[in-house]
Amino acid sequence: MSATIIDGKAIAQEVRSEVAQKVTELKAKGINPCLAVILVGENPASVSYVTGKQKALAEAGMTDRSVHLPENTTEEDLLKLIDELNKDKSVNGILVQLPLPKHINEDRVIMAINPEKDVDGFHPVNVGNLMIGRKAFLPCTPHGVVVLLEKMKIETSGKHCVIVGRSNIVGKPLAILMSSRKVNSTVTICHTGTKNMAEITKQADILVAAAGHPSTITKDMVKPGAVVIDVGVNRIPDSTKKSGFRLVGDCDYDEVAEIASYITPVPGGVGPMTIAMLMFNTLEAAMNQNGLN
Ligand code: NAP
8 A cells, every 4th residue: 555645735725825815805805914923043944934934925915024033132122022013903913933042931922922913823812712612723733734634535533543742832732623523533642651652553543743753653653544644844964955954754754655545745744734824824813803703
């Protein structure tokens, strides 16, 4: 058996086109959806993520109010900027690119963002609303995973979904979404405290890897015919590349693809969906703030 490759790039493009269409309609009503992405410092991965987000904003026809601050920005100055953006009615969404430099407290920064503009869905108000099934900004990566499954028409109801990783931005919110009534999967979460992980991952109909280490999932850990979603993005040295590295996921892709029914590649799987869902959330924010939802 050889897995069907889930083309995250194409599905993300579909979502982005849908968003762009709605942006055109909003603009005709005089509403210009606008996102402020705040980047502090020069972390290369963060710079590349922010560039991707800015390109997507331009393509969707949304206003880009991004701010790039130097590495030595104080927490106080960052909080002041967030306060200004919170008050600025022309800004619908605010996203602070993580991780932040060590001298800035991420929790305080996330808490400072007005939940109504928190398009990353990281503020406790949005996390809490998600938890109890109320309207919330869904965190982009887990939401992207669910939309990938939906668009591929992969049955989730009654399936056993095993998620490797319990972070606040991927594993935990994905577990909530996958076990919602709408998606209706039975969920198991694995982490570094999990014993005999292969025994658990082998029971998965849908296996999501979000551990952040290459080769966390090997072929012997996957049930033949399982759907494998690889969220991991890891840079490994590669002297044949101009950049000196290449990106791999958390799964041993080639060998897992031999037995899975579906698999997401890295790059080109979940990554593009994250940006697409950010565009979706920014559109939602603009609609909410203009009384259209
Ligand atoms: P994180 O905060 O480092 O969390 C990783 C989680 O995986 C932790 O819960 C950790 O367990 C668990 N884990 C690590 N190694 C494990 C192992 N060998 N066995 C079982 N569990 C293990 O990472 P994250 O922010 O969730 O991100 C995870 C990966 O997804 C990273 O590669 C990141 O770059 C990628 N990512 C991609 C996107 C995208 O758009 N594609 C977005 C976000 C993140 P403990 O809790 O016990 O430490």
